[in-house]
Amino acid sequence: xxxxxxxGLGKRYGRTWALRxxxxxxxxxxxxxxxxxxxxxxxxxxxxxxxxxxxxxxxVTVLGGRRxxxxxxxxxxxxxxxxxxxxxxxxxxxxxxxxxxxxxRFDQPYAKARLDELGIPPKRKSxxxxxxxxxxxxxxxxxxxxxxxxxxxxxxxxxxxVARHDFMATVLAAAAADGVSVLLSSHVLTELERVTSYLVxxxxxxxxxxxxxxxxxxxxxxxxxxxxxxxxxxxTTPEVTR
Amino acid sequence: xxxLTMPARPDADGDASPRPIxxxxxxxxxxxxxxxxxxSVAVLLGALAVxxxxxxxxxxxxxxxxxxxxPAASAACQDLxxxxxSSADGHFMGSKGPGGVLLQVLPALIGAFVGxxxxxxxxxxxxxxxxxxxxxxxxxWALGKLVLLAVVLAVATAAFGALVAWYFQPYGGAxxxxxxxxxxxxxxxxxxxxxxxxPAWTVAAFAIAALAGMLIRRVVPAIVATLxxxxxxxxxxxxxxxxxxxxxxxxxxxxxxxxxxxxVIGQWSxxxxxxxxxxxxxxxxxxxxxxxxxxxxxxxxxxxFTQCLAPHGYVQWTSYQPTSRLWPFQWIEGGWxxxxxxxxxxxxxxxxxRRAA
Numbered sequence: 001x002x003x004x005x006x007x008g009l010g011k012r013y014g015r016t017w018a019l020r021x022x023x024x025x026x027x028x029x030x031x032x033x034x035x036x037x038x039x040x041x042x043x044x045x046x047x048x049x050x051x052x053x054x055x056x057x058x059x060v061t062v063l064g065g066r067r068x069x070x071x072x073x074x075x076x077x078x079x080x081x082x083x084x085x086x087x088x089x090x091x092x093x094x095x096x097x098x099x100x101x102x103x104x105r106f107d108q109p110y111a112k113a114r115l116d117e118l119g120i121p122p123k124r125k126s127x128x129x130x131x132x133x134x135x136x137x138x139x140x141x142x143x144x145x146x147x148x149x150x151x152x153x154x155x156x157x158x159x160x161x162v163a164r165h166d167f168m169a170t171v172l173a174a175a176a177a178d179g180v181s182v183l184l185s186s187h188v189l190t191e192l193e194r195v196t197s198y199l200v201x202x203x204x205x206x207x208x209x210x211x212x213x214x215x216x217x218x219x220x221x222x223x224x225x226x227x228x229x230x231x232x233x234x235x236t237t238p239e240v241t242r
Numbered sequence: 243x244x245x246l247t248m249p250a251r252p253d254a255d256g257d258a259s260p261r262p263i264x265x266x267x268x269x270x271x272x273x274x275x276x277x278x279x280x281x282s283v284a285v286l287l288g289a290l291a292v293x294x295x296x297x298x299x300x301x302x303x304x305x306x307x308x309x310x311x312x313p314a315a316s317a318a319c320q321d322l323x324x325x326x327x328s329s330a331d332g333h334f335m336g337s338k339g340p341g342g343v344l345l346q347v348l349p350a351l352i353g354a355f356v357g358x359x360x361x362x363x364x365x366x367x368x369x370x371x372x373x374x375x376x377x378x379x380x381x382x383w384a385l386g387k388l389v390l391l392a393v394v395l396a397v398a399t400a401a402f403g404a405l406v407a408w409y410f411q412p413y414g415g416a417x418x419x420x421x422x423x424x425x426x427x428x429x430x431x432x433x434x435x436x437x438x439x440x441p442a443w444t445v446a447a448f449a450i451a452a453l454a455g456m457l458i459r460r461v462v463p464a465i466v467a468t469l470x471x472x473x474x475x476x477x478x479x480x481x482x483x484x485x486x487x488x489x490x491x492x493x494x495x496x497x498x499x500x501x502x503x504x505x506v507i508g509q510w511s512x513x514x515x516x517x518x519x520x521x522x523x524x525x526x527x528x529x530x531x532x533x534x535x536x537x538x539x540x541x542x543x544x545x546x547f548t549q550c551l552a553p554h555g556y557v558q559w560t561s562y563q564p565t566s567r568l569w570p571f572q573w574i575e576g577g578w579x580x581x582x583x584x585x586x587x588x589x590x591x592x593x594x595x596r597r598a599a
Contacts, residue, residue: 050375054596074377075260081371087275088367094274101267102376102383104260138372145377 008058034185036202042185078142088127132163268386305412353447362455381595403440429505438576449586
């Protein structure tokens with residue numbers, strides 16, 4: 001099964017194409033990294049995949065043919081948007097209540113245990129949590145929905161190195177222990193090196209390269225993901241990605 | 243740091259369309275997100291209700307005493323009537339005080355304050371990316387929220403509207419045996435603050451605010467836009483629309499049936515079956531027929547001229563809405579406002595479902 005299937009997918013805002021001619025098949029059971037400089041179209045592709053935005057051209061389906069944004073798709077995909085939006089005035093316990101109410105499945109014991117472990121007090125307003133804790137709360141809420149696919153948009157961009165490490169550890173544990181497929185976007189490569197098994201390189205609204213990390217490294221004769229991405233993106237874009 | 247492992251997923255259901263999540267789950271979600279706004283509305287209306295009640299009880303007592311007094315022409319009774327009138331007349335919340343006018347802004351304020359943030363806050367802070375990707379499905383999320391809040395507002399403001407109507411009752415009370423008591427038409431300024439119209443206008447303001455929030459995407463500009471649109475709608479309704487709800491009755495009687503609480507829409511006069519003039523007679527007619535001292539006896543001011551022109555073939559016509567139409571008018575206004583609100587909410591929900599992030 002493919003978690004994402006896109007055919008000729010495009011999205012236009014006004015006269016600018018944020019994403020064009022995207023044809024992609026991302027297999028299940030992988031941690032997929034969507035890598036590219038700012039403005040490459042990563043967020044647009046993720047918004048299309050989770051059904052937040054309708055395509056201007058082509059089509060995208062998720063989890064074996066479900067229309068993106070359909071009830072069946074929403075049911076099985078958890079999305080953590082950029083800057084992990086939470087209701088800042090609601091307490092952590094209320095955020096759990098809201099997420100549980102809005103979904104068919106919600107693993108309350110998991111969410112409680114996970115937040116205990118992180119030392120996040122349930123009565124604290126989520127706006128009063130540190131950036132790292134907010135990200136962990138958003139991730140915990142997403143994982144407690146027991147999704148088949150977890151989609152993360154720039155999850156670690158705003159976090160300090162320790163928080164980044166902890167966050168990715170949680171993601172990896174979920175992927176390893178429960179077989180959750182993960183699709184995450186990032187312009188930071190360092191934290192992705194260890195976790196990524198499938199890579200999609202994007203720049204200027206186009207998918208430049210996609211495949212299993214091992215295959216790509218072998219085919220392009222590079223030792224690391226970072227080298228591969230740097231080399232490839234330097235060839236195709238004027239900007240340099242970090 | 244170690245991460246907890248999760249128990250196996252109950253079943254990897256790949257079925258095409260899962261059963262929708264029950265609507266009732268929106269109740270707790272809506273309450274948690276909007277309790278601050280709803281609590282503010284409850285405190286505001288509660289405080290105003292206590293205030294109206296405390297002023298209303300002595301007002302009703304003074305009115306009841308004046309009406310019950312017998313014989314009405316006695317000096318003691320005239321004192322009671324005069325006392326009631328003078329105490330009520332200069333009062334802030336009297337029939338001519340500024341209080342009644344200030345109450346007019348309440349539906350707009352409440353509706354805008356509760357309605358504008360529903361979508362604008364989500365769009366402003368980015369939380370719509372959270373809310374619209376949950377299993378509940380976004381159009382159901384929007385519809386559930388808007389309908390719940392509208393119903394809560396309608397119930398609270400209907401109760402408050404009943405209290406306002408009760409408070410102003412003495413000012414509108416027509417009492418044939420006690421001339422001089424207030425006889426305000428129920429179709430006046432306070433028509434939109436009654437049992438049906440108060441909640442209907444509040445819900446309309448709420449629906450306007452929700453749509454404005456969806457279109458403008460920011461809370462404060464959405465509130466400002468709502469107040470502007472609401473003011474336009476309210477003035478247009480009071481000035482142009484309301485008098486046409488039912489075809490006005492027409493009479494040639496100088497004093498209207500149903501005493502002075504009827505709503506006079508227009509007056510015109512005819513001569514030999516042909517239109518002569520509208521409203522008051524032109525000056526040359528008055529000079530020609532009425533002279534300096536027409537000798538007419540009492541009656542309403544305009545009636546003086548009507549009476550002196552009548553022997554010369556002039557007939558005065560009055561179109562009016564009788565007091566008995568108060569409740570049909572309440573329901574007509576409430577009905578179209580609720581239909582408008584439903585339409586606005588439907589448009590808002592449609593926009594939520596189709597809006598690109």
